[in-house]
Every structure is written in structure tokens, then in C-alpha cells.
Amino acid sequence: MQRRPLGSSGLEVSSIGLGTWAMGGHVETWGYVDDRESIATIHQALDCGINLIDTAPIYGLGHSEEIVGKAIHARRDEVILATKCGLLFPKSKDEVPPRCLSRECILRGCEESLRRLRTDVIDLYQCHRPDPETPCQETMGALTTLLEQGKIRAIGLSNYSCEQIAAAQEFGPIVALQPPFSMLNLRAADDLVPFCIEHDIAVLPYSPLAKGLLTGKFSAESRFTDVRARDPEFIGERFRRNLHVVEQLVEIAAGYDKTVTQLVVNWTTTHVGITAPIIGAKRPSQVLEHAGGVGWTIKEDDRDRIETILRS
Numbered sequence: 653m654q655r656r657p658l659g660s661s662g663l664e665v666s667s668i669g670l671g672t673w674a675m676g677g678h679v680e681t682w683g684y685v686d687d688r689e690s691i692a693t694i695h696q697a698l699d700c701g702i703n704l705i706d707t708a709p710i711y712g713l714g715h716s717e718e719i720v721g722k723a724i725h726a727r728r729d730e731v732i733l734a735t736k737c738g739l740l741f742p743k744s745k746d747e748v749p750p751r752c753l754s755r756e757c758i759l760r761g762c763e764e765s766l767r768r769l770r771t772d773v774i775d776l777y778q779c780h781r782p783d784p785e786t787p788c789q790e791t792m793g794a795l796t797t798l799l800e801q802g803k804i805r806a807i808g809l810s811n812y813s814c815e816q817i818a819a820a821q822e823f824g825p826i827v828a829l830q831p832p833f834s835m836l837n838l839r840a841a842d843d844l845v846p847f848c849i850e851h852d853i854a855v856l857p858y859s860p861l862a863k864g865l866l867t868g869k870f871s872a873e874s875r876f877t878d879v880r881a882r883d884p885e886f887i888g889e890r891f892r893r894n895l896h897v898v899e900q901l902v903e904i905a906a907g908y909d910k911t912v913t914q915l916v917v918n919w920t921t922t923h924v925g926i927t928a929p930i931i932g933a934k935r936p937s938q939v940l941e942h943a944g945g946v947g948w949t950i951k952e953d954d955r956d957r958i959e960t961i962l963r964s
């Protein structure tokens with residue numbers, strides 16, 4: 653699998669990454685997942701040459717990090733390990749995770765992540781969401797302390813605007829951004845992607861399959877009880893429009909003898925300015941399908957057709 657620079661960090665990542673949110677195993681978020689299958693999925697990713705693995709403390713309140721730690725322990729040198737900081741565990745089921753990017757929250761969070769991940773260094777440590785209550789200088793001060801201590805190798809941001817990234821850059825090196833981006837959500841292409849190209853920041857889009865919508869497995873009759881039940885992309889007219897987009901993409905994929913998932917992966921990894929989409933998977937077969945999405949080329953006229961479909 654092709655490797656690409658992770659911004660200015662000197663690290664290199666595979667052109668697709670593995671997302672482990674669902675492996676947190678929180679039933680109401682992503683339904684039931686089996687830990688053994690999650691570990692097999694991570695091993696499958698490494699066997700396919702995927703080296704970028706993304707997790708976060710909040711995914712299953714530590715469980716995703718623990719599963720990742722267990723899976724990669726004997727293969728640590730094959731992995732660019734990415735996790736996050738800045739979301740505290742909620743005290744009740746209904747509470748939105750509080751944001752905290754204070755020095756204390758970051759230094760403590762890092763120790764806890766290192767322990768759960770069974771490692772002594774995190775390759776990419778990302779602020780999960782901006783924290784409006786903490787001065788950017790304090791957040792970046794804590795992160796640069798971790799860099800100096802050798803506990804992290806590089807700093808990334810997620811869900812930040814261009815202005816917020818620029819503010820953070822005043823106080824330390826930002827090498828990667830993790831924004832939402834998919835064929836059904838192109839907003840980052842307007843401002844964030846050009847900004848990152850200009851500043852040599854890697855772009856690692858999350859939810860590139862639109863939480864599974866772009867795999868073509870849903871229909872107007874599909875009903876959702878997990879995280880998708882609350883996502884506007886899966887509701888009403890928007891959902892019907894999305895299904896129509898996917899139908900047209902299925903036809904294009906068939907011309908290459910590929911699945912629509914593979915067409916989507918290919919399109920995303922070859923989109924200007926994109927370094928590596930973080931693709932969620934729950935089982936090894938899903939990773940294998942993702943891996944078949946790279947290493948071939950979508951013809952120019954099909955790219956134009958896709959562009960027309962997505963912008964209509």
C-alpha cells in the first residue's frame with residue numbers, strides 16, 4: 653500500500669487508515685461488536701499494509717484504546733498510532749462529553765491513553781474538538797511539553813476551523829487535521845483542504861463512507877437504532893437523495909468490476925489534498941474491501957460524472 657507523508661512530521665502513513673470508533677463497543681453508538689472480531693480487524697488492516705490506526709479515549713470510554721493496545725502490542729513498530737485528547741468522559745448516559753484542553757486535562761489524558769494503548773509513545777496526538785474555555789497557548793504548551801518528553805511524536809487537530817488551526821500554529825507545529833469529509837459532505841474541500849495544502853498539513857478525513865451510507869447496503873426501507881438514527885444524512889428527504897447518489901455511483905463502480913465502497917475509497921484517497929481517509933470497520937472483510945479501493949485509477953470522464961452527481 654502506498655505511503656504518504658504525514659504533513660511535516662517525517663512520519664509516513666498508508667493511503668487509508670483504520671478507524672476504531674465502533675470498536676469502543678458502546679451498543680447505542682454502533683451496535684454490538686465482538687472484541688475478538690475487532691482485534692482480527694486491526695490485524696487484517698496491518699496485514700493489508702494499513703499502518704495508520706485512529707482511536708480516541710471517548711470511543712467506548714477507553715475500550716477502543718484498550719482493544720487497539722491489545723491488538724498492536726506485538727506489532728507496535730508497524731503502526732502509526734493516532735489518538736486524541738480533550739473530551740472528558742460524561743457522568744451520565746445523556747450528558748454530552750465535556751471539552752477540556754487545559755494543561756492538566758491533556759497531561760493526565762496522555763498518561764491514561766499511553767496506559768490503555770500499552771505503549772510509551774503516541775505517534776499522532778490530536779485535539780478531538782476545540783475547547784473555547786481554554787486559551788490556545790495553554791493547550792499548545794501542554795502538547796509541546798509532551799513532544800519534548802517524547803510521549804507523542806506529532807500534534808494534530810480535529811474539527812477545527814482554518815482560523816482555529818492558524819491560532820494553534822502560532823504556538824507549535826500542527827502536522828495533521830482530521831475533519832469530516834466524504835462524497836456526501838464536501839464542505840472541507842472549500843476551505844480546510846486548501847488551507848492544509850498551503851500549510852503542509854496532512855488531511856485525514858473521518859466518516860469517509862458517511863457512516864456506511866456510501867457502501868450501498870441501505871435502502872429506503874432500512875431502519876436505524878444506532879448513531880445513524882440521529883444523523884440527518886439518514887433521515888427523510890436527505891436520506892432519499894443520498895440513496896439516489898449511491899445508486900448512480902454503483903453503476904460507475906460496476907464499470908471497473910469494483911464495489912461502490914471501493915469506488916468511494918479510491919475517489920477519496922485520490923482527491924486533491926487528501927492524505928488518508930480514516931475508514932471505520934468492524935470486521936476483517938470490511939477492511940479487505942477497503943484495501944481493494946486503492947491501487948487502480950478512475951478515468952477522467954468518470955471523475956467528471958461523479959463530480960456532476962455529487963454537486964447536483
Ligand SMILES: NC(=O)c1ccc[n+]([C@@H]2O[C@H](COP(=O)([O-])OP(=O)(O)OC[C@H]3O[C@@H](n4cnc5c(N)ncnc54)[C@H](OP(=O)(O)O)[C@@H]3O)[C@@H](O)[C@H]2O)c1
Nearest residue numbers: 671672673810858859860861862863864867931932938941
Ligand atoms: N474526529 C472526530 O470527531 C471523528 C468523528 C467520527 C469518526 N472519527 C474517526 O473516523 C473513523 C471512521 O468514521 P466512522 O466510523 O464515523 O464512519 P465511516 O468510516 O464512514 O463508516 C464506518 C462504518 O461503515 C460500515 N462499513 C465500513 N466498511 C464497510 C464495508 N466494506 N461494507 C459495509 N459496511 C461497511 C461499518 O458499520 P456497520 O457494519 O455497522 O454498517 C463501519 O463501522 C472512526 O472510526 C473514527 O476513528 C473521528
